[in-house]
Amino acid sequence: MSRALDRICINALRCLSIDMVQRANSGHPGLPLGAAPMAYVLWTRWLKFHPGNPQWFDRDRFVLSAGHGSALLYSLLYLTGYALTLDDLKSFRQWGSRTPGHPERGHTPGVEVTTGPLGQGMANAVGMAMAEAQLAARYNRAGHAVIDHCTYALVSDGDLMEGVAAEAASLAGHLRLGKLICLYDDNAVTLSAGTDMVFSEDTRRRFEAYGWHTVRVRDGNDIAAIDAALEVARAKHGRPSLIIVRTHLGYGSPEQDKFKAHGSPLGAEGVRRTKMKLGWPLKPDFWVPDEALDHFRQSLARGAEWESSWQARMSAYADAFPALHEELQSLLRGELAESWDADIPSFSADAKGMATREASSKVVNAFVARTPELTGGSADLDPSTKTTLNGQGDFNPPSTKAADQQGSDAAGWSYRGRNLHFGVREHAMAAIVNGIAAHGGLVPFGSTFLIFSDYMRPPIRLAALMGLHVIHVFTHDSIGLGEDGPTHQPVEQLANLRAIPRLITIRPADANEVAVAWRVAMETREQPVALVLTRQNVPTLDREQLASADGLRRGAYVLRDAPDGTPQLILVASGSEVCLIVEAAERLQEDGVAVRCVSMPSWELFESLPQSERDEVLPPSVPARLAVELSVRQGWDRYIGPAGDMLGIERFGASAPADVLLKAYGFTVDAICDRARALLEAR
Template sequence: MSGKLDQQCINTLRFLSVDMVQKADSGHPGLPLGAAPMAYVLWTRWLRFNPRNPHWFNRDRFVLSAGHGSALLYSLLHLTGYDLSLDDIRQFRQWGSKAPGHPERGHTPGVETTTGPLGQGFGNAVGMAIAEAQLAARYNRPGHTLIDHHTYAIVSDGDLMEGVASEAASLAGHLKLGKLTCLYDDNYVTLAAGTDISFSENRAQRFEAYGWHTVSVADGNDIDAIDAALAAVRAETTRPSLILVRTHIGYGSPEQDSFKAHGSPLGADNVRKAKQKLDWPTEPDFLIPDAAMVHFREAVTRGAQDEAAWNERMSAYAKTFPEMAAELQYRLRDELPPGWDADIPVFPADTKGLATREASGKVMNAIAPNLPALTGGSADLDPSTKTAMKGMGDFNPLPQKNTDQQGSDSAGWSYAGRNLHFGIREHAMGAIVNGLAAHGGFVPYGSTFLIFSDYMRPSIRLAALMSLHVVHVFTHDSIAVGEDGPTHQPVEQLASLRAIPNLIVIRPGDANETAVAWRVALEARDRPVLLILSRQDMPTLDRSRYATADGLRRGAYVLSDAPDGKPQVILIASGSEVGLIVAAAERLQQQGIAVRCVSMPSWELFEALPQAERDAVLPPAIGARLAVELGVAQGWEHYVGERGDMLGVERFGASAPAATVLREYGFTVDNVCARAKVLLGR
């Protein structure tokens, strides 16, 4: 080990973390004991940050992908001067604490992203590195380097086992993200046993095959070797880097190198023995030597100086490039610029209409030139999901013309490009898009078929937990997919996604509702939004006869009503079924039945309305209600009530032309009318 002070600082990290876990009688002491040296070297010698302004934009990003080691991160945050007091960390894992069991973005100052589900933080880090590269390529100019920071992550065996990390690592290598570094806590142990029972591959060779630069450190306590490795990866600018640091879980404790050190407190006796082993005072708990505190708190002065220098560069840039600086400032504030929605089209009435995926593509491409922050792509499905932004370039380091790409109609490849090609990697796409949003400066989107949202559910849930402004475009939304059959026909996905708190799900009913849905999605800011879109064409409603599509903002609205405003039955639908209930209503009204049609594209937006406004759309006195949606009925009972009914899909789909499938499943005007009449006792 190098120097008495270094050793003292490392042990301060170790035993603050161990004392946290022991006091809480809950947590993971093994990682902090083993990984403290690498964290110490990174945070005191390489990582640029300002503890007094955690949101300084040009800071390096640090992700603890192995989020179970949160006590180590909280120790680092407290010691380097973030707003996390010693009292806070004494309340580790307790109700109301700023030091929860796993790191939570927005809850603890300095935490960049919520981690714990293994592999997700790895994918987030890839997204952050993409963000830095894209912003640097767009805004930096000779003599004016504004965007220049690195992304670091500490990752574990568990992270590298998870498929999401494999997908993200593969893409990162392809994209040559030279400012991404992962320090691998290579301790040969997981929660249940040693890695020898399940994880024997050569990790260095695997990452080299992905296109990564790898460096091995034989002794995780050798801080000079760790420092040299970090210097080597900083010099490598054309490949992401993995530093394999051979560590010992639970280092210094009687449980060293045992899975028992992973996820349980050491116990008072073993804590005492560990402190004695590493020559640390056994009393008091939460000891911070003065010299260690002074050394760690040098980060406050260093960070203030770094930010001040960057602010000077920003001022000089603004004088030389005022328009670009103004554009960048909107992105740094995560604000929509004036006129971003000026060119959103209004679609004319059309009985044939178009698929909402087609309408979405037109709306996106109208917005894209006015909203530089809009960046994203699909899991190899641009031609089908219509999510390519034409003329906006592809994010890729390859200096070659892109003349045959179906998707983005780009003039070439570069890091300034705004179309991301994730490949067939839905797991990684979800995590990477979250990383873009967490980094800041982006309104990121991802896209695939609705059926494959299942692959992305962990990332979607984390986006909702973090209140990230993320948009996902899910097309091919029902059994109307047709011939591809039940493997590609989503049935339960809508209900499943609606169950996630703090998430907005919108299934627009025609082209103009789709345009409003995009407005809502981009204005949301504090929640992820999912747009659920059709493969098949649907009528574009004549808004001179029906209520304006802006009613979508309310989640549900009266599309058409009985002439006297006193309906006998209410038909409710979302998406493609809106056109179906409109046609059924016309027939029922011809038969003397007064009908109200309600378009209900978003439960979440509707539930945000005051009760009186909801009752105005769905009057409690009218019990004859029929909801029509191409998905399982779960949840609709809340809106149809005890006397209502639901026409849904309670089994898997089938392979046949879409019109045939819809007819066989009862999604016809005849059946809707018949079900409505049953409710009326006719």
């Protein structure tokens, strides 16, 4: 490979990128101009991928955490032979384009995760590395390394300032994820100023303290030094690596090293002067020399060879370990075993009942042995969220000696465990499980108290945007948790989760609804699911007298109807309040009021039904409706209508025993009956 061809290829990346930004009159030219050399070295010398099959499972994963530099990624994808055209590049950031402003998973071939909110992509990369480590440890055998790939991320100054990246990097160092390599575009400029205004830490020493291998490349145009740094990083089996590459934002442009180059087009004159500085022809735009395209397109043949070699290894693996091979193939296809839920129990009626978090534990541990894809854990709350996978081992770092002296095979054995421990890192936990899901082969969950979903909202939103099969288990779902007080008592969090498009939120009423909720969570594809569970006991409803909990699949269902099926009043509730409306209905019925009880565990599942089916549950002919839920009213008006009412909470909680709080806030059968009678009298 000649230095001249290297330079031509790097400048092809740079000039395609700035042409895209200029054509759109929108975008971020600075990162592509500065980071093109490191991207070129990685993609042409180290990254294992097949543009002809972007979903080939044993590919290396590449995450552009600095998603604002998307023009560079699209240039790489086009040049290396993914199913992108020059016309796609020319429609950068336009309506209907396959090249949106920030990379979007599932929208553009070759994009692994949706990035842009800084720090998220780096944490996703940690999750991808964890997924690879677990699958390799569980399925590889001596002489049969069928899961063997690396995760790379290109990160920026902004990424490393974000708290989520610090959380994830700390965990990655602790876990000794040796197949995780981050290239840090150290250009010393942010969107609004030089980094010296806000960021003066010694990043290298910080990451070394986390347990990372670090190396500094002092000249971002020195491709030999970048290449050597990647070679050393790949050999560090027992530590993730941070390669700090000193680059120049907007390299070669009139705005080089100025914050204006970050997020503003260079302008026609700026593009002209940049191309002159790089020795690039001024006309036409989007020009790529044949020799550069030929060199990049070698990735197609190289990738096909890699995939063919892997298929041969998989064939030999199938012969040697047929049962393991079949299980692994099922995971890679994302298929649940036919009888995966055969051991899920049904729960007998019990007035005392149990907390739905406890029911969740019983349900999960009844099916976990039949679902090898399930993996997950909590943000240091397993004893409280009840999410331990019994008998499935812990995902732990290998010993230093084993990892450093014997390499990745020895290190891998400690990664077999399916119980993940995230520490007190809720934000990183949610972003990491996104990475695990995006990697493929596993269905991950993360768990914490519902109140801490506030810390997790950005990655929850991104999971919904990406359509990832992620499960969130939120416990301690109301003021019913009691003495911990308002800092830990969620009030507005349900409304917050329900506001996220494509997120399915389920708040089951009892143990049997929990069982169905877990079935829905495991079976749902291309959408995240949030299970919202109680700390306090709730009765297990008598399903011989009430409707089957299978109604949960519809989102809302008639749990108990008026005797003649023509109610005067509809009581609607979710979660722990359902038992209250059932008892209230019995009392009201004694007074001659015809009452229908509706359990409504999931707005999203209910909204997926045709309007005619929703009207069967909440008939428009019955305007007297009372909703009961330990949360804010926001959103409920669509179901109760203008003539309805809601017993909810419009203020923060307090520190007291749960039974005292519930009575003080009006969540009693007597209060519900009084509210219902007032509603009927007002008509």
